[in-house]
Amino acid sequence: MSPSPVLRHHAEQQFAEELAELARADERPRPPNWRLSPWAVRIYLCGGKLASGFEVSAKYIGNVRLIEVAIATLATDRALLLYGVPGTAKSWVSEHLAAAISGDSTLLIQGTAGTDESALRYGWNYARLLAEGPSDRALVVSPMMHAMRDGKIARVEELTRIPGDVQDALITILSEKTLPIHELSSEVQARKGFNVIATSNNRDKGVNELSSALTRRFNTVVLPVPETLEQEVEIVAKRVAELGRALELPAEKPAIEEIRRVVTIFRELRDGMTVDGATKLKSPSGTLSTAEAISVINGGLAMAGYYGDGVMRGGDLAAGLTGAIVRDPVQDRLVWLEYLKTVAKERESWQELYRACMDVV
Known part of the structure; x- marks a missing residue:
């Protein structure tokens, strides 16, 4: 076979064989709408050998207990914040958690100083909005809304790079599991399986610190530099x-x-x-x-x-x-x-x- 022209596949594509083998071997209880059980997600992240003899490669080399805490958090109503110095595999772990749990790691919001509320909530196709007025057809669905509708994991990279007033758009989503669409007098209610993984590094402390109200919606797992x-x-x-x-x-x-x-x-x-x-x-x-x-x-x-x-x-x-x-x-x-x-x-x-x-x- 000729090499793939794609420089980097998404985790669920690159490790599709491992995910399929884990799904076949996985007989443990699964949270609603999860592709794998928490036990299998841990094996996928940390590596191991299945009863069939199939070897699952380690995606994260480090403290297994931290990964277990992260996975357990996502099975609850609390969102997960991966925190640590730059280069400690926060984005890597976030991607693989979403791939193993939802089978989709692409529902990603990249936090920057220019990120606005539409990235976290929804936007509008203004040409259609002007022609037709507010409607479902004019609505531009964000990755967060996709995740809520489908019961999947949404990822927010560099949360503390996002301005504070925009961050607060997450409070209703995380506490009420609801995204109001005021212009249409409707709302999107999150399906079971929905949750959020955010990442932040300690070099950005003080840039746009999380409000106490938002911090309470997250369970924080600190990913350290390698021990040895x-x-x-x-x-x-x-x-x-x-x-x-x-x-x-x-x-x-x-x-x-x-x-x-x-x-x-x-x-x-x-x-x-x-x-x-x-x-x-x-x-x-x-x-x-x-x-x-x-x-x-x-x-x-x-x-x-x-x-x-x-x-x-x-x-x-x-x-x-x-x-x-x-x-x-x-x-x-x-x-x-x-x-x-x-x-x-x-x-x-x-x-x-x-x-x-x-x-x-």
């Missing part, structure tokens, strides 16, 4: 392999030691201390998340594949690594130079990477 170096290396290696296949990069799979080096640098600068605890370090202004580590490795693979011999080396990583760390051209550059000279230079197996980074910093 090995766990983060596993996450990066898995995602790099998946993205490499999707992007069809003409490079060899990176050696795990190269991934370990990048992850170690990110963790040490993030924590302000070397992994052995021997040396205190200054931290740069960026988040240095797991997602950024994945991006650096993929960039290195592209460099190796298109401008090298297909084997990723330190020189292929240096520019991307420096770009991820040095966001402030003055302060972050000093932090990075100090790390290179006091930590990287002293590690024997890091010499190639050290020299390549010093050439571009």
